[in-house]
Amino acid sequence: MHRRDFLRLAGLSTSGLVxxxxxxxxxxxxxxxxxxxxxxxxxxEVLQPAGRTRVWLPTPLTVDTPYxxxxxxxxxxxxxxxxxxxxxxxxxxxxxxxxxxGARPVLTMVSRFATRDIAVDLSRPGTVRGxxxxxxxxxxxxxxxxxxxxxxxxxxxxxxxxxxxxAKARAIYDxxxxxxxxxxxxxxxxxxxxxxxxxxGNLSGKCADLNALYVGLARAAGxxxxxxxxxxxxxxxxxxxSLGAGTExxxxxxxxxxxxxxxxxxxxPVDPADVRKVIxxxxxxxxxxxxxxxxxxRERLFGSWEMNWLAYNFAHDxxxxxxxxGKVAFLMYPQCETGEGRLDCLDxxxxxxxxxxxxx
Amino acid sequence: xRQVIAWARGLAVAASLAAAGAGxxxxxxxxxxxxxxxxxxxxPSGEAVDLASLRxxxxxxxxxATWCAPCVEEMPALARLRARLAARGFEVLAVNQGEMPxxxxxxxxxxxxxxxxxxxxxKAVAKAWQVRALPTTFVVDASGRIRLYAVGELDTGPALxxxxxxxxxxxxxxxxxx
Numbered sequence: 119m120h121r122r123d124f125l126r127l128a129g130l131s132t133s134g135l136v137x138x139x140x141x142x143x144x145x146x147x148x149x150x151x152x153x154x155x156x157x158x159x160x161x162x163e164v165l166q167p168a169g170r171t172r173v174w175l176p177t178p179l180t181v182d183t184p185y186x187x188x189x190x191x192x193x194x195x196x197x198x199x200x201x202x203x204x205x206x207x208x209x210x211x212x213x214x215x216x217x218x219x220g221a222r223p224v225l226t227m228v229s230r231f232a233t234r235d236i237a238v239d240l241s242r243p244g245t246v247r248g249x250x251x252x253x254x255x256x257x258x259x260x261x262x263x264x265x266x267x268x269x270x271x272x273x274x275x276x277x278x279x280x281x282x283x284x285a286k287a288r289a290i291y292d293x294x295x296x297x298x299x300x301x302x303x304x305x306x307x308x309x310x311x312x313x314x315x316x317x318x319g320n321l322s323g324k325c326a327d328l329n330a331l332y333v334g335l336a337r338a339a340g341x342x343x344x345x346x347x348x349x350x351x352x353x354x355x356x357x358x359x360s361l362g363a364g365t366e367x368x369x370x371x372x373x374x375x376x377x378x379x380x381x382x383x384x385x386x387p388v389d390p391a392d393v394r395k396v397i398x399x400x401x402x403x404x405x406x407x408x409x410x411x412x413x414x415x416r417e418r419l420f421g422s423w424e425m426n427w428l429a430y431n432f433a434h435d436x437x438x439x440x441x442x443x444g445k446v447a448f449l450m451y452p453q454c455e456t457g458e459g460r461l462d463c464l465d466x467x468x469x470x471x472x473x474x475x476x477x478x
Numbered sequence: 479x480r481q482v483i484a485w486a487r488g489l490a491v492a493a494s495l496a497a498a499g500a501g502x503x504x505x506x507x508x509x510x511x512x513x514x515x516x517x518x519x520x521x522p523s524g525e526a527v528d529l530a531s532l533r534x535x536x537x538x539x540x541x542x543a544t545w546c547a548p549c550v551e552e553m554p555a556l557a558r559l560r561a562r563l564a565a566r567g568f569e570v571l572a573v574n575q576g577e578m579p580x581x582x583x584x585x586x587x588x589x590x591x592x593x594x595x596x597x598x599x600x601k602a603v604a605k606a607w608q609v610r611a612l613p614t615t616f617v618v619d620a621s622g623r624i625r626l627y628a629v630g631e632l633d634t635g636p637a638l639x640x641x642x643x644x645x646x647x648x649x650x651x652x653x654x655x656x
Contacts, residue, residue, distance in 0.1 A: 443600040458520070460599055461578060465577065468578040468581055
């Protein structure tokens, strides 16, 4: 992700409106399509600014998908200068702002998006063909997702004997479901150093680890795949307490999922990390793989997502515009740099930030 | 391969931030992976600390975080070791990984740790030191060269002191750095 790849959408002194180019008919869907509309508000107030302070926030996906359409974001950088930038190649939108020494940095972003559940019927042959150049991007290695060495060897072992791409994708999904575990002590969502996970044999973590492992293994097996970084915005309607946001305060509800591109079917949603979450967290906890709730979740989460969740972007190794402290592996949390360094994005109370969501 | 085995025993993974498993505590092993990277960081108070300025002392550099259970477990033992050996030219630098100063200070105060704690806010130092899991510990000799390291919770028993004492400078420095 290079800074020069960003397309600057707006350069505004304190506030602005971000509208992805492709946003058009989000509200034109018929009720039968079950589109729901949400508003998510992110408010950052940097408690300990020092020198020049910069804040970056991810916007909803800037490209439309069958499951989400952005309805735009507005932002206000009190006492500072705000900008919005996007990189459509990764669906990445960034609202960022900076304040000079002595300012009280407060950035508020309000985003609206429409969403609906998605399910891909893999039992029927499809006709979807991807754009070769686009798909090539999703076969590349990233800093934390190498596709050679132990990653490739593991992918080859897992997919050995798989007849086609669907079988390969399913084999990797099943391997993640059965070989990994969710670690409740993992901080945030994890960071997804999959080479390290495989070398150490420590296959525990959270979504940014387990689903990143899926993506890396899929890429190593020749299947275009991508992490989709986002945040849960509402309760699950399918009875899974662990797979939804229980309150309007979603400050700590970040969750990333994965998609794999299967010729004929297009981008197929998967989420093996949430299978492991169901196993660990659904009452009474530590459910066996054969529990009905686990079986249903495992079947559902290969090919479908419940969209009580906002997708931010597909980007890895994000070069934040104006940043001086290097890339971030992904942009799912608010980020901030002051003259004293980068703030801990997993410490919202000391950062500080709050994210709320409501259906409108 | 030694390193892979160490990783597999259970530790707080810097990447996935997993909690330590029930594996055996780690002993220090020889470092063979290159020169000592720079380490210039600030304490929560803002005071700068440069590892190079501690030349002449043996420095145990411990990468840690407040959320890392094995890190928290071993820190009191590191503080006691420092207290025993400080007069013989030994220092401990506890390099916090990416946390906010307020959180780190509150933890150190609450735990009553008499250690030099510095903040690697961007985790750039950890990257330069090839740290991929927490805790990771290095022992830097009096000439500034990394001699020993361990990935995972240290065995803080007699073996730790026994590994460090032979490296201590013969001439005793007058004061410790803290």
